[in-house]
Amino acid sequence: MLSDSNIMRIIDAAMSKNADFADVFIEERKASNVGMLNGKVIKAGSSFDLGVGIRLMAGTNVVYVYSNDMDPDGLIKMALDAADALKGNSLCSVKELESMCHSSATDIKIDPMSVKKTDNVEFLRKASEYALNYDPRITQAVASYVTGKRTVRIVNSDGLNKEETAQRIRISIEAVATKCNEKQTGRVAPGTMRGYEFINEYPVIDKTRECCETALRMIDAGYAPSGKMPVVLGNGFGGVIFHEACGHALESSSVGIGSSCFTGMLGKQIASPVVSARDDARIIGEWGSYLTDDEGHESSDLLLIENGILKNYLIDKLGSRRMNMPSTGCGRKQDYSYAPVSRMSNTYIDAGKDAPKDIIADTEYGLYCSQMGGGSVDTATGEFNFAANEAYMIRNGKLAEPVRGATLIGKGAEVLMNIDRVGNDLELSAGMCGASSGNVPVTVGQPTIRVSSILVGGREDGEE
Amino acid sequence: MDLRLAEEFMRRLIDKSPEYGFEEAEASFSSGISMSINVLNKEIQSYERSAEQGISFKGKKNGQMAAASTTEFTDEALEFLLSNASDDCDVKDDEDEDFIYCDPEHKELKLSQITDAFDKNTYARFAEIGLKLEKDIFALSDTIKGVDYLSISCDRSYNLKINSKGLYAYKDSDFVSLFAEGRAEKDGVVKTGGHYWYGNDIDKFDEDKFLEVFSKKLLSKFGATSVPSGKYDIILGNEAVISFISTFMSNFSSYAMQKGISLLAGKEGEKIASDIFTLREDPMYEKALIKVPFDSEGVLTYPKSLIENGIFKTALYNLKTANKAGIKSTGNGFKGIGYANLIVEPGDTSFDGLCEKVGNGLFITDLSGLHAGVNAISGDFSLLCEGYLIKDGKVDRPVEQITVSDNFYEVLKKIDCIGNDVIAEPDGAGELFAPSLMIKNISIAGEK
Numbered sequence: 028m029l030s031d032s033n034i035m036r037i038i039d040a041a042m043s044k045n046a047d048f049a050d051v052f053i054e055e056r057k058a059s060n061v062g063m064l065n066g067k068v069i070k071a072g073s074s075f076d077l078g079v080g081i082r083l084m085a086g087t088n089v090v091y092v093y094s095n096d097m098d099p100d101g102l103i104k105m106a107l108d109a110a111d112a113l114k115g116n117s118l119c120s121v122k123e124l125e126s127m128c129h130s131s132a133t134d135i136k137i138d139p140m141s142v143k144k145t146d147n148v149e150f151l152r153k154a155s156e157y158a159l160n161y162d163p164r165i166t167q168a169v170a171s172y173v174t175g176k177r178t179v180r181i182v183n184s185d186g187l188n189k190e191e192t193a194q195r196i197r198i199s200i201e202a203v204a205t206k207c208n209e210k211q212t213g214r215v216a217p218g219t220m221r222g223y224e225f226i227n228e229y230p231v232i233d234k235t236r237e238c239c240e241t242a243l244r245m246i247d248a249g250y251a252p253s254g255k256m257p258v259v260l261g262n263g264f265g266g267v268i269f270h271e272a273c274g275h276a277l278e279s280s281s282v283g284i285g286s287s288c289f290t291g292m293l294g295k296q297i298a299s300p301v302v303s304a305r306d307d308a309r310i311i312g313e314w315g316s317y318l319t320d321d322e323g324h325e326s327s328d329l330l331l332i333e334n335g336i337l338k339n340y341l342i343d344k345l346g347s348r349r350m351n352m353p354s355t356g357c358g359r360k361q362d363y364s365y366a367p368v369s370r371m372s373n374t375y376i377d378a379g380k381d382a383p384k385d386i387i388a389d390t391e392y393g394l395y396c397s398q399m400g401g402g403s404v405d406t407a408t409g410e411f412n413f414a415a416n417e418a419y420m421i422r423n424g425k426l427a428e429p430v431r432g433a434t435l436i437g438k439g440a441e442v443l444m445n446i447d448r449v450g451n452d453l454e455l456s457a458g459m460c461g462a463s464s465g466n467v468p469v470t471v472g473q474p475t476i477r478v479s480s481i482l483v484g485g486r487e488d489g490e491e
Numbered sequence: 492m493d494l495r496l497a498e499e500f501m502r503r504l505i506d507k508s509p510e511y512g513f514e515e516a517e518a519s520f521s522s523g524i525s526m527s528i529n530v531l532n533k534e535i536q537s538y539e540r541s542a543e544q545g546i547s548f549k550g551k552k553n554g555q556m557a558a559a560s561t562t563e564f565t566d567e568a569l570e571f572l573l574s575n576a577s578d579d580c581d582v583k584d585d586e587d588e589d590f591i592y593c594d595p596e597h598k599e600l601k602l603s604q605i606t607d608a609f610d611k612n613t614y615a616r617f618a619e620i621g622l623k624l625e626k627d628i629f630a631l632s633d634t635i636k637g638v639d640y641l642s643i644s645c646d647r648s649y650n651l652k653i654n655s656k657g658l659y660a661y662k663d664s665d666f667v668s669l670f671a672e673g674r675a676e677k678d679g680v681v682k683t684g685g686h687y688w689y690g691n692d693i694d695k696f697d698e699d700k701f702l703e704v705f706s707k708k709l710l711s712k713f714g715a716t717s718v719p720s721g722k723y724d725i726i727l728g729n730e731a732v733i734s735f736i737s738t739f740m741s742n743f744s745s746y747a748m749q750k751g752i753s754l755l756a757g758k759e760g761e762k763i764a765s766d767i768f769t770l771r772e773d774p775m776y777e778k779a780l781i782k783v784p785f786d787s788e789g790v791l792t793y794p795k796s797l798i799e800n801g802i803f804k805t806a807l808y809n810l811k812t813a814n815k816a817g818i819k820s821t822g823n824g825f826k827g828i829g830y831a832n833l834i835v836e837p838g839d840t841s842f843d844g845l846c847e848k849v850g851n852g853l854f855i856t857d858l859s860g861l862h863a864g865v866n867a868i869s870g871d872f873s874l875l876c877e878g879y880l881i882k883d884g885k886v887d888r889p890v891e892q893i894t895v896s897d898n899f900y901e902v903l904k905k906i907d908c909i910g911n912d913v914i915a916e917p918d919g920a921g922e923l924f925a926p927s928l929m930i931k932n933i934s935i936a937g938e939k
Binding site (some may be wrong): 212 | 531537539579720751863865872893
């Protein structure tokens with residue numbers, strides 16, 4: 028690791044010309060993984076990486092340089108080159124380094140790094156064997172375990188000196204059912220910032236059974252219908268739609284340059300009055316949490332929407348300069364090779380009052396999506412698309428036959444206004460979010476909700 | 492770090508590996524430099540430079556193979572690589588054998604594709620091109636309200652692999668690319684559109700040609716509406732064909748077949764596509780920017796048909812899956828199994844000719860959500876798309892908010908005519924070349 032004096036030499040070099048601000052981001056990552064297919068360990072690997080990113084700012088102009096060669100003289104030269112490339116005319120002084128402040132949103136009793144890989148293997152084997160013996164139509168079981176520890180230090184020209192540690196575990200269990208030429212998958216992939224006790228407490232048999240049951244139900248399912256209809260979205264990962272269709276458009280990376288469909292909408296009604304939503308980075312032990320962001324700012328529990336009114340944007344340092352508003356501590360990045368941008372953490376629609384069973388009972392005809400897959404969105408137009416991994420028709424207020432191949436499409440702003448029921452069963456679910464600063468861990472979440480009308484793209488003609 | 496020092500470290504790693512129980516060992520070094528600029532509001536809004544390097548080790552112990560990687564070149568890093576890979580070998584119980592390989596007749600493999608043109612990639616040059624392009628995009632139309640993303644980047648990479656069997660494989664390459672995305676607004680309706688250029692010489696970037704396509708992609712979407720749900724004959728535009736084929740390529744992997752997750756297993760020699768459809772891999776394809784004479788396992792590549800006139804000819808094999816199948820590797824050992832320079836054989840019908848053939852139908856230009864809305868195994872897909880109506884054999888009004896739903900294997904059989912309008916995009920270890928395709932009788936979901 029770099030010494031304090033070398034870090035200060037890098038900052039001095041970065042600030043030697045036109046920069047009004049500079050920060051140094053130093054990262055150390057350790058990771059280890061095991062992968063199992065049908066009860067055999069077919070993959071095992073480890074990595075250890077160090078890297079440094081140096082950012083210079085003059086107003087809203089940014090120069091970012093990075094390297095994983097930790098030689099201080101090389102880094103100082105990079106900082107000087109970066110200073111030469113930055114336009115501006117400010118000569119700001121570098122403030123004295125504060126004493127280092129360490130933070131972490133982890134909640135660890137048993138350090139995952141201290142657990143033997145043979146124990147990881149035994150855990151995966153339980154899932155694998157259960158799945159393969161569950162039903163002859165389950166032809167394949169895939170399971171994996173990944174753990175990583177990331178320590179980052181951020182020092183800047185204002186004297187800020189912070190360190191944050193994150194340690195995460197993610198597992199994935201997948202059961203594949205086969206019938207003639209048809210294959211369908213049931214999958215769970217929880218992630219946590221808790222320690223190995225999460226694995227010890229994980230109801231692996233119950234969860235594997237759910238995967239098997241999903242795969243078996245979906246393999247017998249017919250195609251989803253096409254057309255506009257009411258859609259009930261199950262709790263947990265159903266929140267991915269809010270993340271994509273609304274969350275991304277609230278990030279300062281698009282709001283700050285005026286390209287988001289929610290630019291200038293603060294204080295205005297952007298969602299139905301039954302919708303309140305938050306981005307809370309400070310839930311200890313949660314997959315998408317952090318206490319200090321990758322710019323050294325304290326993270327926040329941010330109210331995004333209250334009773335349909337837009338309350339806050341997600342703002343990073345560059346966004347705060349563009350928008351003339353304070354940072355909300357959401358500057359994040361995959362690793363040192365990316366400049367930070369505004370990102371989400373644990374983003375969810377808050378619980379409402381309705382019992383999920385009443386929401387379905389009150390729906391005459393529509394689609395119930397119990398498990399959502401991924402999707403994407405254009406933040407300028409708000410157009411999104413999502414795949415439903417597990418879905419059922421609702422007929423006469425009751426869940427009817429399972430259907431597959433349903434894709435939901437629409438415009439975020441319209442869907443938000445069309446949410447007419449919100450359940451009381453809020454649940455969070457782990458995911459990875461990709462954007463211009465790479466892939467970062469996030470959780471999405473929601474209770475069961477109903478959207479009065481979404482276009483479902485299936486293969487059969489709808490009934491209404 | 493220069494190559495000579497890296498090689499010294501790699502030799503030490505391999506020489507020391509028997510002490511950790513390895514019977515065979517391989518070390519790979521990669522390093523690269525990159526530079527990029529982003530233009531926003533008549534300024535170079537950001538500028539990035541990087542220098543990175545990394546080393547990975549893989550070793551075979553008691554018949555099991557494991558890998559470890561690091562960015563450090565210290566004694567501690569050496570110990571980390573060897574001890575972790577050794578421990579990882581101990582937990583593995585893979586029944587299929589992995590290989591460390593060296594073709595005795597081709598021990599030394601070299602391919603240098605770096606050129607002096609890389610020296611033209613300066614901040615000043617990129618800034619000049621980027622700022623001019625931004626200005627010229629705004630000049631295209633008053634409706635353009637933003638060029639929200641405009642980036643020019645370049646990188647140069649070096650790779651060296653050596654192993655205990657005597658392999659010495661070296662390659663290097665250059666890459667430069669430009670991406671621009673614009674936002675236009677008319678009567679309160681916002682549309683976005685972007686275009687991408689890549690090559691290895693920034694002098695070959697032709698702004699006029701770029702703007703012609705960019706303008707079409709951004710400005711021709713106004714007035715788009717949905718279409719009634721139903722079955723349509725469509726033209727899948729060349730860009731959409733590339734993303735479509737790429738998404739389902741995992742089914743051609745022999746690994747997927749051996750593990751029972753590809754429906755193509757055991758179908759070699761059978762008809763799986765329309766007679767007119769041919770898909771081949773030509774790693775040294777003359778039109779390809781990056782030529783690939785050997786794969787990541789040190790096996791020489793060669794041209795082959797995957798589908799020839801509708802007949803499925805061969806799956807893609809690496810050393811491990813070939814051994815299991817009792818055949819030779821097809822030179823497709825790229826990070827597991829991959830491919831380099833795929834070609835959808837073009838036909839001789841022009842794009843206008845395809846439209847005439849369709850008569851009344853849809854021209855699909857873009858498919859969204861390919862990472863989510865497909866079941867790569869069953870081939871089922873349901874995807875948000877946009878494009879244009881084809882009316883009386885001509886491209887008519889734009890279309891939006893529709894989904895196209897069908898099955899990959901069914902689509903292959905429904906290809907009715909192949910265009911001659913080939914374009915290429917980076918894909919796999921090389922590029923994918925494809926023309927537009929006419930496909931009959933596809934499910935479209937839109938308005939009732």
